[in-house]
Amino acid sequence: SRLHFKGRAVLLMVILGVSMFPTIATLSPLYLILKNMNLLNTYAALILPSIIVPLGTFILTQSFKSVPDTVLDAAMLDGCSKIGVLFKILVPVVQPSIVTASIFAFYWIWQDFFQPLIFVSNPKNFTIPLALKLYTDPNSYNNYGGLFAMSVISLLPVILIFIKFQKYLVEGIATDGIKG
Secondary structure, eight states: HHHHHHHTHHHHHHHHHHSSSSSSHHHHHHHHHHHTTTTSSSHHHHGGSSSSOOHHHHHHHHHHHSHHHHHHHHHHHTTTHHHHHIIIIHHHHTHHHHHHHHHHHHHHHTOHHHHHHHHHOOGGGGGGHHHHHHTTTTSOOOOHHHHHHHHHHHHHHHHHHHHHHHHHHHHOOOOOOOOO
């Protein structure tokens, strides 16, 4: 959002436009891409499709845009390089937004059932929602006690992350990018 290059508005619109498509519409091309790259049934098949989260991209873009140009220009006049401005000025100012976008991405990926179901067939690589599905069997006895126990255990990381980063989450949503 801070670098000016040809087509940057189009790139942002494409990233945000992809979020309007339902997951099922992008699943076939994504499956073919992962198959051609020999990444099916690997952890990479679970991680790569989830790298760009449109909501996180939007949150970070708006946060970086909210930092005034005068602050960045002053840092440049004081001898700071562009990389220095990024890591010494921008990242500390938008840190709550970075944490917020990371939490949203984590929640979104943690609870995903459908994509891992399609991309992974080895039980060794199953995500928690897929592993929980193993506790149910329509043709025999269901272990509901184990299912409920594992469901509660699977919520612990989500709850702990929320408790640990609650301050950043609220600040990242409510802040305008300027501290002081």
